[in-house]
Amino acid sequence: MxxxxxxxxxxxxxxxxxxxxxxxxxxxxxxxxxxxxxxxxxxxxxxxxxxxxIGNLGTDTVQINPGSEANDGPFGSAVTSTLTVGDARRVAALPSVAAVSPSVSVVARAGGGSLSLSGVDPAYARIRTVDLAAGRFLARPGELVLTADAARDLLTAAPSASIGKAVDIKGAPYAVVGVTKAAEGGFGPPIPSTSYISTADALALADVSTVGQILVRARDSESVDAAVSEIRTALTASHGGTTDFYVETQAELLSTxxxxxxxxxxxxxxxxxxxxxxxxxxxxxxxxxxxxxxxxxxxxxxxxxxxxxxxxxxxxxxxxxxxxxxxxxxxxxxxxxxxxxxxxxxxxxxxxxxxxxxxxxxxxxxxxxxxxxxxxxxxxxxxxxxxxxxx
Incomplete structure (x- = not known):
């Protein structure tokens, strides 16, 4: 020693x-x-x-995406969507499903620039958390929920002062009914980066008949597996036996x-x-x-x-x-x-x-x-x- x-x-x-x-x-x-x-x-x-x-999105949420799960997956190459609003309605009628919203992304001319928009149904607020600084979420076509940045850029107004004003998007007026809270930065999907309009308005603006994604909330966490099985069966049948879509749960997304x-x-x-x-x-x-x-x-x-x-x-x-x-x-x-x-x-x-x-x-x-x-x-x-x- x-x-x-x-x-x-x-x-x-x-x-x-x-x-x-x-x-x-x-x-x-x-x-x-x-x-x-x-x-x-x-x-x-x-x-x-x-x-x-991702966990905040809930363990009872499911995403339906276009393409083959085996070949494309969530990080695969772009595919042509075959999902429609009709598919969303079929899914909404399933016993294990509580809420459904199609989702359509579009960039349209607004004011002196462009505006990134997500076309969704009112049920979207029951599937994803939408933090509003002022106003309410969408209830019908012709309404618009802006991000805080978009409200500042287009209306030069605070969130509360933006409610009730109109924004011209591609030549048509949209009534502002809500403004989301300012994004705090970070990573992941929950941070609001787009403004919201109805699915019907987004399809018209994009001049398409298919949606990019269908978002689903099961009745509860225990119903997720049943909902996934019902969705696959229903959509495979409605698509003529072709599995040109894949269903992804939040647990699978988190694992990936x-x-x-x-x-x-x-x-x-x-x-x-x-x-x-x-x-x-x-x-x-x-x-x-x-x-x-x-x-x-x-x-x-x-x-x-x-x-x-x-x-x-x-x-x-x-x-x-x-x-x-x-x-x-x-x-x-x-x-x-x-x-x-x-x-x-x-x-x-x-x-x-x-x-x-x-x-x-x-x-x-x-x-x-x-x-x-x-x-x-x-x-x-x-x-x-x-x-x-x-x-």
Missing amino acids: YKMLQTTKLALKALLGSPLRTALTMLGMVIGVAAVIVLTSLGNGVQERVTGQ FTLISDLLTYLLAGIAAISLLVGGIGIMNIMLVSVTERTREIGVRKALGATSWDVLSQFFLEAVLLALIGGLAGIGLGAGVAALLPRISSNLPTDITSTAVGLAFGVSALIGVVFGVLPAVRSARLQPVEALRRE
């Missing part, structure tokens, strides 16, 4: 004897660990926020997003970990140089009775200390940057986990062990006579 304390004291004395070299040697570890902490915390933060937003988010987080952490490897190589190179520079010191210590194990322990401990101190500094830097990012932008949520911190510290120690072996072994192999003669 005493010998270990003496070895640790000698290792610390050697590191503190060249503070600039020590700091520069640790820099690679500091940057590498900080990068791992920041990127993993950012990935976790985004995943947590989007998971929460979580998988992709995890893969991206691991990928980013892997890229950042490359800098840890570079930091480890830097420690090894500097320690090898240090062995060469301290040849006389090694010779004197061995001539005075130090064993090869004593010398090996000192240089090995120096490498491990460099890695550990650099790792701790990197954890502090990474945690500080991760805490600062949400203050810079609400679109950069972070979540530092104890797992990420522990893993970063463990990897730092492992790098010190792995890359400290060669310099330590080389120092231990020096013979006293040869070491003194070389000087």
Whole structure:
């Protein structure tokens, strides 16, 4: 125990004897660990926020999308929609379904610019949460619910002052009956980014007869599987036996997003970990140089009775200390940057986990062990006579 304390004291004395070299040697570890902490915390933060937003949509909601689930899926290429308002009415009549709304996206000329619109039915407010700053949601064709930004741009008015005013969209007046709350930024679908008009108005503006999506709310969470089965049976029959649509539950959407988010987080952490490897190589190179520079010191210590194990322990401990101190500094830097990012932008949520911190510290120690072996072994192999003669 005493010998270990003496070895640790000698290792610390050697590191503190060249503070600039020590700091520069640790820099690679500091940057590498900080990068791992920041990127993993950012990935976790985004995943947590989007998971929460998807969860807020409810576990009893279902989406019907055009295309084949096997070939296209939610991230596949664009397909021609075969879904119609009639399909939505068939779905609404099913026993396990509580509310249905078609959805049609269209961009139309409004005022002096363009306006992004979602055509939906009044039942949409029972399926998705629509946070209104003023007014109410759609009740009939000819009505319009604007986003706060659109109300400001088109009417130069506050939300409450916009109610009752008319907006000219593609030559036809629409009465503003509601204004949604301003988006707070972030990720995920719940943040309102489009204004709302009725499905009939959107179909007329887009000059199409099909809808882009049908949104469904089951009677309760326990009825979701039954609703999905009923929807598939009903729509397959109405489409002449062709399954040119796929039904997706919120649980499936959440599972898909979580998988992709995890893969991206691991990928980013892997890229950042490359800098840890570079930091480890830097420690090894500097320690090898240090062995060469301290040849006389090694010779004197061995001539005075130090064993090869004593010398090996000192240089090995120096490498491990460099890695550990650099790792701790990197954890502090990474945690500080991760805490600062949400203050810079609400679109950069972070979540530092104890797992990420522990893993970063463990990897730092492992790098010190792995890359400290060669310099330590080389120092231990020096013979006293040869070491003194070389000087």
